[in-house]
Amino acid sequence: MIPDSIASFFANNQEALWLATLLIDLAGTVLLYRLFGKAGLQVAIATAIILANLQGPKVTVIFGLQTSLGVIFYSSIFFATDVLSENYGKAEANKAVRMGFAVSVIVLIMLSLALLYAPSDRPETAEHSANIHNAFATIVNFTPRFIFGSLLAYYVSQSFDVWAFHKIREITGERWLWLRNNLSTMSSQAIDTLIYALVAWWGVVDLTTALALGAAKYLFKIVIAMIDTVFIYWAKRAYVRRHALEV
16 A cells, blocks of 8 residues: 555655654644534544544554553544634534544444454465454453543543633633644543553553653653644634634
8 A cells, every 4th residue: 555665755754754753633623624614523433433443552662662552643632622622612522522432332242242243264365364353452441440440541631631621711812823732632641541540551560660651641641642743723713714714
């Protein structure tokens, strides 16, 4: 699917690949918003949740730190929620949080049910089917701690993000969109990281290691929050333009 020259470049430049993936993800969210309005943001949140679940188990090293690919897509959920908060209000943002939680539950249940299906034993497809089944099981064989930790972290942190965004907006008014975007996201991501580290990792590893794993992921989340500032202003201009056309 990807030309060999591009694949070769990114294979040798993983940091560039990470940045390109992030920019494409954020730009895709804004594009969905420009094309489909509020519904586009809701689709973006659902898409990010599915991608975060599927790519979360893949761990790589970027800038010398281990990180999950799911961090990019999970962080874009906070971005989309902030766009909803800014342009459509607290009620719509909270509705999106509940929708995202429902999507998370459905995805986790359906992926878990898929593992119960035995691979084909027909001679012509048995080997291929077994290989796919085993690969699929590696990706989606979630432990109960992972499921509970991810769902709890998502709901608490996203709800806090919406609350913090609007609390800051009450203080600053329409000014300083960059401030409420960054402060609400960074604080809610800290809560998300702490909950997940304690619930999903503490006990599997010692507390120090669990917090260290969370701290590394949080550094990437801070970087993403700062980068998405440009995109939230892009989304704000798209809203103003759309609203002007409707009027």
